[in-house]
Structure formats: C-alpha cells, structure tokens
Amino acid sequence: MKIRRSERLIDLTDYLENHPYQLVPLTFFAQRYQSAKSSISEDITIIKTVFKKRDLGIVETLPGAGGGVRFMPAISRELAAVYLENLREKLADPQRILPGGYLYLSDILGQPNLLRQVGRLIATQYAGQEIDAIMTMATKGIPIAQSAAYYLNVPYVIVRRESKITEGPTLSVNYESGSVHRIEKMELSKRSLPTGSRIIAVDDFMKGGGTISGMHNLVEEFSGKLVGVTVLVESNDARVDQAEKRFPATSLLNLQAISVEQQKLNIELGNYLEVTDFNPEKQIIE
C-alpha cells in the first residue's frame, strides 16, 4: 500500500528532529516509505524550505554515494536574540540574589522549555564543527551539557569534585576555585573520555574561570583539545579580564553587577551574539 506524501513529510520531520547530525541515506527513507528516491528528494526539498522559513534548523543534503540528508538544529540570530532576552528577563529578578554575589539558577536549570533554548543556542554556536564530547562540572553544569548534547548529538561527560566508587578509575587535576580562593581537585572517570577527543566545556556560572581552567587542564590530561567554552552566566564580579584567561569563554548572559546589600542586580546579554557565526553551512566538515 502506497504511502502518501503527507505521511512522509510528518514522519520525516519527526525522524530528522530526533536524529540531529546523523547523515541518513535517502535509500533508508525510500525503503521506509516504499517510495522512489526521487519522491523522497522532493519531500526533503519541501522540508528544507519550511525548516529554513520557520527557523526550525538547517536540513542539508550531501550528494553522492556516501551522501544523504542531515539535520542541523541551528537557529537564526533573530531567534537566538529572542531566546537570550527571554533568559535574561527570567534571571533579572532580585529575589535570585544569594550571599556572595551568586545567582539562584537551580529552577532555571530544571525547566525543560528553557533548557531546550539553552541547548539550541549552544548547538547553534558549534553547528557543523567537529566535536567529540561535551564536558561539564557537577552538579549544575549537567543540565546545560545535556541540553547541548541533545542537539549536537554528542555524548557529555561529568567532572566531579570527589570521585565516586561507581566511576571506576579516575584522572584528576587541581584547580583554584574562583569562588572560595583555594585549591580544589576535580576528577573524571578514565574510561569516560577517549584520548584525543575534541571537547567543548560548558557550565552554568563562571566567576573568575578557575573551574574552566581546571577543565582545560583535565582535557589536556586526556590528550584532548578544548575547542570551545560556553557558560550560561558569566560574572564580572571577580574582575578577571577575558584576555587574562587561559581560554576565552562565550557567555549567554553577563552578570554586570550584583549587590546583596541593596538587593539589586544588573544582568545583560553576554558575548554570545558577537562570537557566534550564524552561517553554519560554511563550517560544515564533510
């Protein structure tokens, strides 16, 4: 029994959404729908156009024997700006002010609709780039890492301050915690990361950058390469010049000032929009 185009378009859209960055040969869909490859090509063309028009992401077709169709969940600068402003408004609430100039973020990090936006933003920044894994620090970096992993279709690994018996052998490095100005230790399960991996590091809050610097060292211990760092909120509080940092970080939001006494905070957009290339087709690695 023949499968109609409407059914193919619906299932194709669902399939691509749930398989980002996976190159799927057209023959796979031709068999799935018992339809001619030419019909599938027409379907893809329609989907590609609608995804672009509706800002749902980029559907690209790679020609040739090893070719197929691939979905990149990258959004436009306009939509990214909307997501960022939405996050900024949510965080600009004085009730979030915590002692020590910290921001209460836990609720944000547990809301799936916001995490989808954060993941989409990070995935857009690194769209089409060669990335093997995402690294983050327990505990509050995990939601950020998972949201990005969903859209980039790469695994993420969790660095911890104290290793657990359920981690197996670990590799550890020391780092200076910017928050408490003392040397701490961070560990990662040895088998969790292949040596030579290309890594992006993500975290919820950066103040001074000690944690990021530690993750940088850890990546090097695994003979890997740190290709990017993105944080949800960067705090200017510690007054560390980006240039002085070992690795420049991309921030979605920037905590410019926070006063526990006056219960005031000033949170602006970070440097995300400046550093992000919104034409990922350019950077695709075939």
Added chain:
Amino acid sequence: MKIRRSERLIDLTDYLENHPYQLVPLTFFAQRYQSAKSSISEDITIIKTVFKKRDLGIVETLPGAGGGVRFMPAISRELAAVYLENLREKLADPQRILPGGYLYLSDILGQPNLLRQVGRLIATQYAGQEIDAIMTMATKGIPIAQSAAYYLNVPYVIVRRESKITEGPTLSVNYESGSVHRIEKMELSKRSLPTGSRIIAVDDFMKGGGTISGMHNLVEEFSGKLVGVTVLVESNDARVDQAEKRFPATSLLNLQAISVEQQKLNIELGNYLEVTDFNPEKQIIE
C-alpha cells in the same frame, strides 16, 4: 500569501514535538498559518493518524472553548520492549562490573540517543497523569530526570548530599545509604519545590532503596505526594523484598546477579512492562 498544507504539516509536527503536554488552541495555528480552523482540524487529523501508525506518540484533540490539541509522547508496548532490550544489551557487558557489585553507567548516562529512549519510557509510564515535578538525587540521577522532564514537560529538582552556597535555604532529611550502610543527609533548596506538589522520583541505580526512601521523606517535608518511583537499574544484590520497601519502584532493568570475582553479570528487564499502562488516553485528566 496562502500557506500550503505540506508546510503546515511539517511545522505542526515540529511544534507539537517541541511542546509536549501543552494544550494549544486551534486558533493559535489558524493565526500562525492564516488558515481556516477547519483546515487546521484536517491537518491535526492527518498528524494524529500518522503519529499513531508510526508510534511517534499520541496527538489528542480536546473539544470546546477551552480545548485544543495536545501531544503526549507515549510509545507502544512493542517499541518500549525494543528500547528496553537495547538498553539491556548495552549494560550486559562484564567490563561494566565495578568493585562492590556496582555497574559502570556514566557513559550510558551521557549518550543523548539512549537518554531519549529512557525519557520516552518514563514519560510513557506516567503519560496523562497529574505530575508537578520530577525529583532526583545528584549526580547520576540528573540525566534520567532531565530526559523524562523533556517529554513530560515538567520541571525537575535535584536533591544533594551537601548543600551549596548557590542553593539558598535548604530543607534536609537523613537517610540510610543502602550502599555504605550509614546514615547520610540529603538536602533540597527550599524554593525549588512548591509545597503540595505531586512528585515522581527517578534515579540511575537502586540498591536497597535507601535513597528513594530518603526522597520519600523529603517529599513529605515539602508536604508533597510521591506518586511514582522509576529507576534505570534495580539491583537484587541487597536482597530487599519490594514488598518491604516503603515505596515500590519501577525498574527499567534488573541486575539479578553480579560477580566481581568471576567478572560475570546477569541483567534482565525490570518490571517496567508489567506495571506500565500503555493506554494513556484512559488516564487523561481533563
């Protein structure tokens, strides 16, 4: 300019996928596509049929003024069995055996494609039920909680062994850790959970159930109601009879036997398929 059905079907599919459990009035789509509500109704009917046929989830339309369309990401028993067997095979690797009869799970918990399956399974178990939040224990329960939160469209909260300065005021309870047989403390940020919430608790590994019991107490401290417990792997190792437990847990997988000496393990499906009702329409709360 008129928007064609093909475009509507693609965008509708994308929209529903990204807004699970959100009741969307047809007028929203009528405006979005400058199309008649009757056309939108026809689109929904097509999508509903394809989603059911392809096992992509349940699209339901609620009639009346307060009505609209809602997507429930629930899968069939057949697809659930495929997901579970896939997970079982991945975990049944003797190299995962860790001292103390633990399983190395960290890699599994960082793979987005597997987390999608876990999330879909948990969301199917609780499909259509009234749930306000998902609770989990740091660190390795977090990926499970987030994967389920994505499909159930509810926030998740993270219980921690030691509170952080970035959590604000916390509520804490003591619990007996099944693994090390000593009394430990677990804390949850006070503002992270409204009192009277209906909660499901999830975790990666249950051995004895001390952590779950602790989360049960914590839910009661928040005057909430624990309506379900689901774990990725339950270990028979501790020989705790389900009946003896304060709260019966649903397990996706069951670690029946593990021998560190012989480097052998026997992992089977848990009780998920027995306890899950695969007809969520029945339990929908209007």
